[in-house]
Amino acid sequence: MKQMNSTEWIAHCLAIDPPRSKSLVMTVMGDAIAPHGGAAWLGSLIELLGPLGVTDRLVRTSVFRLVQEGWLTASREGRRSRYAFDPKSLPRFQRADRRIYAPPGLHWDGRWTLVLAPNGSIDGELRTAVRKELQWEGYAMLGPGLLAHPAADVEGLADALMRTGAQGKVFVVSAGELPDAGSRPLRELVGEGWDLSTVAQGYRDFVARFTPLLALLRDEGEVAPDAAFAIRSLLIHAYRRLQLHDPLLPIELLPEPWPGSDAYAVARAVYLLVYAQAEVHVDAVLRREDEAAPAADAAFYQRFGGLRA
Numbered sequence: 001m002k003q004m005n006s007t008e009w010i011a012h013c014l015a016i017d018p019p020r021s022k023s024l025v026m027t028v029m030g031d032a033i034a035p036h037g038g039a040a041w042l043g044s045l046i047e048l049l050g051p052l053g054v055t056d057r058l059v060r061t062s063v064f065r066l067v068q069e070g071w072l073t074a075s076r077e078g079r080r081s082r083y084a085f086d087p088k089s090l091p092r093f094q095r096a097d098r099r100i101y102a103p104p105g106l107h108w109d110g111r112w113t114l115v116l117a118p119n120g121s122i123d124g125e126l127r128t129a130v131r132k133e134l135q136w137e138g139y140a141m142l143g144p145g146l147l148a149h150p151a152a153d154v155e156g157l158a159d160a161l162m163r164t165g166a167q168g169k170v171f172v173v174s175a176g177e178l179p180d181a182g183s184r185p186l187r188e189l190v191g192e193g194w195d196l197s198t199v200a201q202g203y204r205d206f207v208a209r210f211t212p213l214l215a216l217l218r219d220e221g222e223v224a225p226d227a228a229f230a231i232r233s234l235l236i237h238a239y240r241r242l243q244l245h246d247p248l249l250p251i252e253l254l255p256e257p258w259p260g261s262d263a264y265a266v267a268r269a270v271y272l273l274v275y276a277q278a279e280v281h282v283d284a285v286l287r288r289e290d291e292a293a294p295a296a297d298a299a300f301y302q303r304f305g306g307l308r309a
Contacts, residue, residue, distance in 0.1 A: 206239065214273070224277070229278040279296055
């Protein structure tokens with residue numbers, strides 16, 4: 001069987017697993033637009049997303065819905081529309097950014113963060129909102145009104161409680177194992193709260209899907225800027241979906257071997273091979289609509305442990 005080139009790989013990837021348009025817009029906003037000032041004209045988004053199978057109409061529909069949902073803001077200049085991150089949603093984007101591009105390896109200090117909402121303390125609607133937000137942050141529901149995580153992001157927890165209106169209405173506790181009390185080891189709570197088999201299989205599937213691409217890119221050498229951008233976007237779109245479903249448990253509490261480490265290594269290797277040419281494409285597209293569009297910021301080059309390395 002003839003080996004695919006990069007262009008054929010992109011077409012094959014889009015055919016077997018076409019991304020949802022709104023989700024792909026979010027990926028491109030986070031991966032490509034955020035480093036360039038965090039805002040883009042609609043025309044630039046349409047040009048960037050078109051080769052990824054997202055039509056003009058779908059781009060317009062997607063950004064409209066993202067504005068309605070509070071993820072983006074829209075502004076107009078004459079007949080043109082410009083889209084940027086909503087300040088209220090920006091902390092979530094920034095935390096997602098850290099999750100996606102940072103190397104795995106949280107360590108456990110032996111403690112758990114517990115969020116308690118006893119019966120009657122909050123109404124059912126707020127309880128549901130808190131549960132959904134904290135599960136997005138990786139918390140497990142261990143019982144009615146009890147959510148827990150062994151390596152909680154305090155910033156993410158505070159933001160989730162503020163956005164849901166639960167600040168000051170729930171109890172937040174840091175708990176450790178009580179010595180000599182006959183307790184089961186606290187590490188065993190992981191088995192009570194999370195089924196990691198789906199997350200692990202997702203990482204294995206990612207490795208199986210993108211390892212051949214890595215070999216292809218190494219054989220092919222430098223790819224065209226537009227193809228590099230498409231590959232980078234599809235890579236991060238797939239990896240982002242895995243990361244946002246991973247509760248990010250400390251390495252001491254994960255089964256061994258943990259495939260998330262292999263997935264990170266593959267994602268980093270592919271990104272390093274295509275990011276520079278992809279940036280050529282992003283710069284060109286953004287500057288067709290705005291000659292003053294900024295180049296990627298310094299934080300961009302810290303992704304995956306340092307891109308220039």
